[in-house]
Amino acid sequence: MTTLANTAQHPLVRVLYRSGLLAEDLDYHAVRAAMVIMFFFFGYQKWFPYEFERLVPFISNGPLIWWLYPVFGHAGASYFLGVSEWTFGSLLLAGFWDKRLGVLGALGSTGTFIATVTIIPFMPEGWDVAAGGFPAMTGNVPFLMKDVVLLAVSFYLLRQDVVRLMRQ
Template identity: 25%
Template sequence: MEFNAMQQTLRPILERLVSLDRAALTLTRLGLVTVTLWIGGLKVIPYEAEGITPFVANSPVMRWLYADPDGYRAHRNAEGVLHEVNRAWHATNGTYPAALLIGATIVAIGILIALHWVSPVLGVLGGVALFAMSLVTLSFLVTTPESFVPALGGEHHGFPYLSGVGRLVLKDAIMMGASLVVAVDSARVTLARQTVTPSAAHT
């Protein structure tokens, strides 16, 4: 009885939340567009290109982008630090062109998602592409050693103790779900626009 009474009390709030479904989808879509355009655009900056080297170098899907994927550990630059020798190595390694390719791909996905408001079928493509990209990103938890706290004397290291890198990657689980939500919504809008009423079919 108490549970039913609570449900009745909450009903106006629940109904209000349900009425926000379109606003929630718009907010989700705008969030994905913002993240992809911003993060993808930053790939033109050297520090960001250098920062993704552990992921690319250790990924069986992406390591071919580098000339010397195994050499990144000796040439990593901390964010904000300019080390000319390391910068020269990254130039030889192909770090910057690889980041440009990755960044352009991410930006293109963001643009496709944003184009939902022009052509929902393009929004479908963007959502599906971001879902696939998120799967690849989540695979870094398995392929990138830096995803977990190293054994440097502390008692907590290895699985399941995520490092800062690992925590960053794990958040893509949210992006994966959100990308599928907007892809499904774009597909629904596309199908609704393709529906022909009997009266329209005979005009």
């Protein structure tokens, strides 16, 4: 039977501990940094014509974002999403220092990924009929599935920031 004392004596555990990988909050900070980087890069894409057309199947089939085209047009919808992504990424970045801003960024991030995850059931030809349909993904659905994880990450950051704000 392995005890905590025996585990702490294990050379690999000692190396990991000394490296800082087991430091408290490292996972929280790494997840926050990853989301900031992701929002920066995805927001950057939204300023170019190739992305205007790439977004068509997503926005057109999004039950929560379909209205972007009638209101802004193709380029304007892409710009709107780019500004939103940079705003939420900036708020998440500011959340390293101010948890109130982190909460706002995590709320925006959560809303973003609720909007994208809800596209999945409405995406035409999203399930490979030849392979039996659901859950055999095809077309744009595999790209959207990453947003399920990003939604969970957004909820994690939101919870962490609210808890940390309450402790202050």
